[in-house]
Amino acid sequence: MTESHPIGHGGRLTIDLAALRANWRHLADVAECPETAAVIKADAYGCGIARAAPALWAEGCRTFFVAHLSEGLTARKAAPEAAIYVLNGFPPGTAQAYRDADLRPVLGSREEVAEWAARNRAGGMRPAALHVDTGMNRLGLSVPEALALASDPMMAEAGLDLLMSHLVSAEVEHDPLTDHQASEFDRVRAAYPHLRASLANSSGDFLASCRADLARPGYALYGGNPRPGRGNPMRPVVRLEAGILQVRDVDAGATAGYNARWTARGPRRLATLSLGYADGYPRSSTGRGEAVVGGVRCPFAGNVSMDLIILDVTGAPEEVLRRGAPATLIGDGLDLDTVGRNAGTIGYEILTGLGRRYERVYRD
Template sequence: MSGIDRAAIPQAEAGGILTVDLGALAANWRDLAGRVAPAECAAVVKGDAYGTGLETSAQALWDAGARTLFVALLSEGKRLRAVLPAATIYVLNGLFAGTEETYRDSRLRPVLGSLPEIALWTAFCARIGNRLPAALHVDTGMNRLGLAPSEAVGLAETREEIGFELALLMSHLACADEPGHPLTVRQLEDFRAIAALFPGVPASLANSAGCLSGPDFHFDLVRPGIALYGGRSRADMAPLRPVVTLELRVSQVRDVHAGETIGYGAAATASEPMRIAILAAGYADGIPRLAGSSDTRGGAEAIIAGRRCPLIGRISMDLMALDITALPEDAVKAGDLATLLGRQIGVDELARHGETIGYEILTSLGRRYHRRIG
């Protein structure tokens, strides 16, 4: 991302330390694989493995037992192939004209979601005389990518004319994170009916939330993403083990007099004498600006000196303020670290304060941290 070798940024030169626990990532995959057996548990590693680092995270998932992986883009597939020569790799975002040879040369499988894409792959396979594998994506209610159900029915009726290996039939759940949502029930029924038209073709419907929704959703292969990385995938279930820890460095500790304001826009006012720690990170590092606070709304918290303390004032590009008034006077000094994400503060808690989702938090965390991978 942006050409920066993030792991190479020295700790002393960074505003924070981002630690990726590959052991927790592997444990989360094994947990899900056990829950969905006998279905195969794949792994979604798009978005730089949800911000944790594509190559290292994919290797950890492979070592844990994942043999099928999904990315969004062809460029991600090529990176992944370089580290996992034996993996089955699907590219989710469709087939573009002129990329067919790259798919063949890198042994990647396009996920075909339209009749023109199917025609393109069929023509390429005919031209090279080789029925290469691909997945077929059917839309069952997401209205994002995928064939319309009527198109899938028509394709099933002429299946013998398909000029490539149909290796997987898939769809994507839109509301499985909301237990009992009627669209989820409808999508399951529609996908089951479509899958019946393609006997012998492995079928896949479940994302992370689908994995936790019971065996009816598992079919032959599941595709967990956010759950692997410690995010909450269903509103009624606790997340799995946290994978990412984020510690931010204290740049300065300062006193604020009663009545003085803190940060841009004078959004927060000290109602009494305060002590604040200025942390060396901000929205340029992927921390949502809305996670700050004002006189009318609370914000996120961080843990420092063993205690939760609230952020105070607006988060700026490179800095934020933490209210440490409740701590002993000598408890915090410049150079100390405050934990914004970790075992006690998950990505979904920070996301809630930032009025976003855990996915966005993980995939936005940054280019300027010192990274520890282990």
């Protein structure tokens, strides 16, 4: 971001598609599965399905996962030949919409299996996945339900081609719950030997016990660390910058922002950025957030407001403190997980909450 490159909004989000592709390739190598898919729900974790899916397809990804029918329709336009699974099942009466777009529902209850099987009987076989709950208690058939239904003719009519479950805490090293889930999943796999199986998410890719036929990484594709507490093996994909609108000097005792929550302890220099919580940057970053200006981390001063953030730039180089100069809010050492911690949340929320007002620049 420079003064010679005016933009329509104060924030610029740069998305590195080459890094996205490299991350998918790295995760595919690590997972050692016959196939590695890509989870592109939440608009490809805020990066844009319309750009992310074709980039991943070009790298060799042939299977995608989304959360909702609407996302599936967007993904189908972006990747016309891909296998696309819709994770959140399907609402009653929408089976024909799935069939028309060649989308594969992830069936998580007996009722969903029955409705899909009935539609297959009426109009020809279309594939679907079967979701078995092994510990999340969120979606999916229980293990006893899945085992009991294995010999039901309805299951064959449902056109199942994939068996899957969802890990609870694969990012926690040596968590016994992960081993329990893998064991339970193996029990169900034995009852459905004709189905491909998928258990590993981004963190699960690094666990031998979670490997199966299809890995389905998500967060790590976009630069998130799949192994918290260790060095991040992924390349950063997103970079968020905002231009400085104004720089001012304040005396000791001066306050900044709504409700005067910040007070200068001495003479300070403040810079205001054209970006706020309306752009998806969490208000909870107040008092803990940072931005990088001229290579120096500068703390937030006062509340994050709807469209503006104030920085204490006293320690930044004088020569960079000018109107239009860039401040980096994601990047330059402020990775997604750090930004998430500073906001009292996780990098997933930061990434998926990236607003629509940013100027988006794609690099490849």
